[in-house]
Amino acid sequence: MSKKYKVWIFWALMLIGALLVVSQSSYSDGDDAFFYQYTNSMGFGEYLSWRYQTWVGRMSGEAFVYLAFRLGLGFWRVVNAVMLVLLPMGVLRLSEKAAGIGVHSEEAIGPCAAAVGGYFLMNIMTVGYAAVWVNGSIFYTWCFTCGIWALMPFADAVFAKPGEEPALNKKYFLISIPCAVAGTMSIEQMSAVLLTFEVLAVAALFLRHKKVHPLLLVQTLATAVAFVILFSAPGNEIRVASEIANWMPEYETMPFGQHVFITIHWLLSSFANENKLFLCGIWVVGILLLLQQEQKKKRDWIALGIAAVFTLAALLPYAGFDLLSDMGMQYINIEACVYQVPSMAVMTREVILAMIWWAAALLFTLPFLWRVSKKHITLMLAYLAGIASEAIMYCSPTMYASGARVYYLTDLLYLFIILTLAFSLKKKRWRNGFYVGLLVAGVWNLVWQVLF
Numbered sequence: 430m431s432k433k434y435k436v437w438i439f440w441a442l443m444l445i446g447a448l449l450v451v452s453q454s455s456y457s458d459g460d461d462a463f464f465y466q467y468t469n470s471m472g473f474g475e476y477l478s479w480r481y482q483t484w485v486g487r488m489s490g491e492a493f494v495y496l497a498f499r500l501g502l503g504f505w506r507v508v509n510a511v512m513l514v515l516l517p518m519g520v521l522r523l524s525e526k527a528a529g530i531g532v533h534s535e536e537a538i539g540p541c542a543a544a545v546g547g548y549f550l551m552n553i554m555t556v557g558y559a560a561v562w563v564n565g566s567i568f569y570t571w572c573f574t575c576g577i578w579a580l581m582p583f584a585d586a587v588f589a590k591p592g593e594e595p596a597l598n599k600k601y602f603l604i605s606i607p608c609a610v611a612g613t614m615s616i617e618q619m620s621a622v623l624l625t626f627e628v629l630a631v632a633a634l635f636l637r638h639k640k641v642h643p644l645l646l647v648q649t650l651a652t653a654v655a656f657v658i659l660f661s662a663p664g665n666e667i668r669v670a671s672e673i674a675n676w677m678p679e680y681e682t683m684p685f686g687q688h689v690f691i692t693i694h695w696l697l698s699s700f701a702n703e704n705k706l707f708l709c710g711i712w713v714v715g716i717l718l719l720l721q722q723e724q725k726k727k728r729d730w731i732a733l734g735i736a737a738v739f740t741l742a743a744l745l746p747y748a749g750f751d752l753l754s755d756m757g758m759q760y761i762n763i764e765a766c767v768y769q770v771p772s773m774a775v776m777t778r779e780v781i782l783a784m785i786w787w788a789a790a791l792l793f794t795l796p797f798l799w800r801v802s803k804k805h806i807t808l809m810l811a812y813l814a815g816i817a818s819e820a821i822m823y824c825s826p827t828m829y830a831s832g833a834r835v836y837y838l839t840d841l842l843y844l845f846i847i848l849t850l851a852f853s854l855k856k857k858r859w860r861n862g863f864y865v866g867l868l869v870a871g872v873w874n875l876v877w878q879v880l881f
Contacts, residue, residue, distance in 0.1 A: 432537065432538075435538055436537070436538055436541060439538050439541050439542070440514055440518065440541065443513075443514050443545060444510055444511065444514045447509075447510035447511075447513040447514060448506065448507070448510040450510075450513075450561065451505075451506045451509050451510050451513075451561065452506055454502075454506070454561050454562070454563060455502065455563075456502070456563055457562065457563065460564050460565075461498075461562075461563045461564055464494055464498050464564050465498050467479075468494065468495045468498040468499055469498065469499060473492075473495055476491070476495050477491055477492060477495070480664065481662050481663070481664055482662075482663050482664055483663075483664045483667055484664040484667065484668050485662060485664050485665065485668055486614065486658060486659040486660060486661065486662025486664065486665060487568065487614055487615050487616065487659065488614045488658070488659075489572060489575075489610060489611040489612075489613070489614035489615050489655075490567060490568040490571075490572050490614070490615040490616070493567045493568075493571055493572070493611075494564055494567050494568075497563070497567055502563075505563055505566075505567075508571070509560075509566050509567075509570065509571070512566075512570050512571050512574045513560060513570060515574050515578065516548070516570060516573065516574045516577065516841070517541075517544040517545050517547070517548045517844075518541075518544070519574060519577035519578050519581075520544060520577060520841055520844050520845050520848065521540055521541065521543075521544040521848055522581065522584075523577065523580060523581070523584050523845055524540075524544075524845050524848035524849040524852065525540070525852065526581075526584040526585060526588045527584065527588055527805070527807050527808070527845070527849045528849045528852035528853060529588055529590070530852055539860070539861050539864040539865075540848065540851075540852075540864060542864060542865075542867075542868045543848060543851065543863070543864040543867040543868060544844070544848060545868065545871070546864075546867045546868030546869070546870065546871030546872065547710065547844040547847055547848065547867050547871060548844065548871065549871030549872060549874055549875045550706040550707055550710060550840070550844070550867075550870060550871050550874055551703075551706075551836075551837075551840050551874075552702070552703035552704075552833055552836070552878070553875065553878040553879065554703070554832065554833035555703060555833040555834060555836050555837055555840065557833075558832050558833055558834035559833075559834040559837040560837075565834055568615055568616055569615075569616060569834055569837050570837075571611075571615075572611055572612055572615030572616060572619060573612065573615075573616075573619055573837065573838065573841065575607075575608040575609075575611035575612040575615075576608065576609070576611075576612025576613070576615075576619045576622075576623045577612075577841070578604070578605065578608050579605045579606075579608035579609035579611075579612050579623065579648070579652075580605075580623070580626060580627075581601065581605060582597050582598070582601055582602060582605050582644070582645060582648070583626065583627060583630040583645060583648075585597055585598075586630065586634055586642065586645060587630050587633055587634065587807070588807075595634070595638075595642065597642055597644070597645075599644060602644045602647070602648065605648060606644075606647065606648045606651055609623065609627070609648050609651055609652045609655070610651055610652070610655045613652050613655035613656050613659065614655045614658065614659050616838075617659065617660075617821070618818040618821060618835070618838045619838060620655070620656050620659055621656075621817075621818070621821065622814050622817075622818060622838065622842075623652060624649075624652050624653060624656050625814070626810070626814075627645075627648065627649045627652055628649060628653075629810070630645070631645060631646065631649050669826065672825070672826045672827050672830075673826045675766060676766055676767065676826050676827050676829070676830040677766070677767050677770065677826040677827070677828070677829070677830075678766070678768060679767075679768070679769070679770055680826040683770065687770070687772060688823065689823070690771075690772070690773055691770045691771055691772075691828070692820060692822065692823040692828070693784070693788075694756060694758075694771055694776075694784065695758065695819075695822070695828055695829070696816070696819050696820055696822075697756065697783075697784050697787045697788060697791075698756040698757075698758040699819060699836055699839075700787055700790070700791060701743075701753065701754045701756060701783060701786075701787045702746075702754055702758070703833055703836050704836055704839055704840060704843070705743040705754075706743075706870065706874060707839075707840055707843035707844065707847070708739070708743065708790065708791075708794065708843070709740050709743050709744065710843070710844075710847040710867065710870075711794060711797075711798065711812075711843060711846055711847055711850070712736040712737075712739055712740045712794070712797070713736075713740060713863075713866075714801075714847055714850045714851050714854070714863060715732075715736055715797055715798065715800075715801035715850065716733050716736050716737060716740075717854060717859060717863060718801045718850060718853060718854065719732065719733045719800075719801060720733070721854065721855055721856060721859065728800075729800075732796075732797055732800060732801075735793060735797075736793075736797060739790050739793065742786070743790075747877070752779060752782070752783070753782070753783045753786050753787070754783060755779065755780070755783065756780050756783050756784060757771065757776075757777075757780055761829050763829050763830050763831075763832050764830075767829050767830075791816065794812065795809070795812065795813075798812055798846070801850065802849075802850060802853075803853075805849070808846050808849060808850070811842045811843075811845055811846050812842070812843070812846060814842055815838070815839040815842040815843050816839070818835075818838045818839050818842070819835065819836065819839055822835060847867070851863050851864070851867075
């Protein structure tokens with residue numbers, strides 16, 4: 430049996446596994462019941478118009494919601510399982526292009542297994558809210574998958590070998606342009622990241638070749654138009670006003686400094702807890718890249734040592750030590766209105782120490798990634814985009830109420846970084862060992878959270 434067939438068998442098995450998982454899901458009593466009622470009592474155009482005028486501009490997500498709830502759980506389960514396979518597959522494809530190696534995952538199971546294992550580095554609540562919950566999966570997994578696959582022609586063009594004219598498949602734009610619109614008119618985090626990467630890609634291509642493929646410009650324009658429609662919805666103001674009243678009454682009255690503090694506190698807590706394994710993945714693969722260098726400078730050894738310390742510290746909670754991870758966030762009930770947000774004045778010394786530690790970790794990772802990636806601009810942007818996609822919750826009164834699903838995009842961006850760096854490991858044994866380690870870590874993380 431050829432390697433290519435083995436890879437397709439692997440993804441087929443992943444699809445079967447995804448089907449088995451989502452077959453256990455059903456409608457929830459909250460949002461799912463709401464969507465079921467209104468999608469089954471309104472026409473398609475009537476429903477979209479009502480949502481746009483009175484609540485939100487996420488028209489692609491709402492269109493998918495309408496189809497899924499009208500066609501039933503069987504339809505949702507099949508489509509969601511397919512999306513759960515296409516998502517890590519798409520991240521892997523982008524990583525291969527960014528690493529400049531073409532598409533090797535069609536011939537090797539290792540990178541595919543690593544992509545799936547890397548996906549399971551996520552916190553189980555992130556996966557639950559963004560991939561298994563019916564309406565949450567539609568807005569996050571479905572639309573994010575569309576956004577990732579929309580970037581493929583831009584990746585082909587930007588990561589083409591120096592001196593070569595980008596070879597683009599014009600027929601693929603029949604897929605990528607609708608995917609770009611679907612990805613943009615969903616969750617605001619994805620729309621901002623998608624448009625930013627497309628605009629930067631167009632600018633880079635123009636500076637490099639003094640011209641840009643017309644279809645790339647068409648897709649960027651379509652994304653920009655969808656972005657404007659998303660944020661121009663009359664319902665946005667109505668939704669924000671309702672969310673302030675129901676979830677964070679202090680939102681409009683709290684001082685600017687207090688608002689900045691709760692955003693930083695919430696963001697750092699997410700990296701100390703829900704997102705920490707993705708930072709560990711970046712640090713570990715970075716350590717391996719430094720170790721494989723034939724000539725190591727003193728600065729390399731210092732960076733390696735600091736990365737190792739941050740990695741070990743991030744794993745301390747698994748040994749029962751939460752000194753550097755407990756920031757008090759677990760005491761906030763995300764299902765209830767937050768009448769009093771956290772403040773610097775009530776923070777304990779332990780919480781302040783944890784905040785300083787993780788702020789240092791995030792700042793250290795920036796030059797560390799620059800060094801180990803050999804100044805890979807795209808990876809730097811992906812790292813900053815992961816932080817920015819959470820920091821943008823400064824603008825949302827549902828910072829706490831949204832739950833772990835808002836970490837989904839950050840995790841996917843960091844999985845992209847990890848896989849791209851892994852392709853730079855020169856020794857095949859090291860590379861395959863890292864793939865196995867990533868798969869084992871992902872499965873272990875999932876089992877740990879289910880059992881404990």
